[in-house]
Amino acid sequence: MSTVSHRLHLARSSPVHRAPAEVKIVCAAVMVFAVVATPREMFWPFAAYAAGLLALWRVAQIPLRWIAPRLLIELPFVVLAILLPFAAGEPRTMLFGLSMSTTGLYAAWGIIAKGTIGVGISLTLAATTSVRELPGGLSRLHVPGMVVTIVVLMLRYVDVIADEAARMRLARVSRGDDPRTIRQIGATARGVGSLFLRSYERGERVHLAMLSRGFTGTVTDFGTSPATRGQWSLACVPALAALGVCVGAWVAR
Structure with a gap:
């Protein structure tokens, strides 16, 4: 029987898989923060995030047929988002012949867009980082x-x-x-x-x-060496790009 960790981790030899765990954890957190901080009234930043995520999956050798079923974990939130345009108040607008709340539409769009991209980022981290790498990565992040x-x-x-x-x-x-x-x-x-x-x-x-058996409260680091400056610089490119898109969205708002 396959374990949860095996179902989420996708063994590959890509540059993303070889990156140190602490670098991927920090980059994933920064990217999620950038996506959440993006104004929901803007549409082009989320298209840029989606394009960047697709490019990252290609580099990491993660096929869409592997990602797509796992994205269904956000389905309950999508159902909630679909109901918001009908439940929220004024102002209202006509869409597909139905009277919907403008605020509710923006809220639904924000939940679906940010949630989908956030889950995609989390799945990318899980697919490229094994459970064995996590103790060392988290410990090196103090x-x-x-x-x-x-x-x-x-x-x-x-x-x-x-x-x-x-x-x-x-x-x-x-x-x-x-x-x-x-x-x-x-x-x-x-x-x-x-x-x-x-x-x-x-x-x-x-x-x-x-x-x-002598457990002292800390998990063993299995001897993995810390990330070098070059690894940080290269692996943080997607995170810096996401921050740039977020800042650009606020400037253009």
Whole structure:
């Protein structure tokens, strides 16, 4: 069974994959900040962001058929955005024969455009950075050791919890239960509670086992060398371009 980390990481030998993890984390954060800070009333900056993201995927050898299904994670927000033009107030405008709120239209556009590009950036980071690289990258960015530990263990044990939930569901189905029916909502709630308790107890056991093996509160950095100045300069080009587009949008507004 493939794990969550394996489903998100796409093994390639591109320059983006070879870039140090801390550089990619910083660049992704800067790019997301630039996208979020862009005025939603402007349309051309988001076209520029999308074009840059497509170019980055080409360099990183990430096919669209791999990215597209994973973009569906934002579908609930898209549904919410579609309802905004009908729920918001004045002023209103006619679009496709329907009276829609102008403010709601801009809000819907902002959610869909910024959300899609932001998810695309996050997926690019996940596809080009393995879980094994994260502890070193976060540590070199001087992220507190406890936060690094929580992130790494969360990524590791989300697979364990997902497998446990799948086994519990299989056990229910094999005993004639149908978790999809509304009548079984009580049993489903009890199953969720049981899964929470099992996860909590597993976490305590794992923590005690780590302490007994000399765990000091920090995750090992596996000996990866820090990024050089040249690597920072080259890898930050997309982030600087995104900042330039954001600033240009505010100037032209």
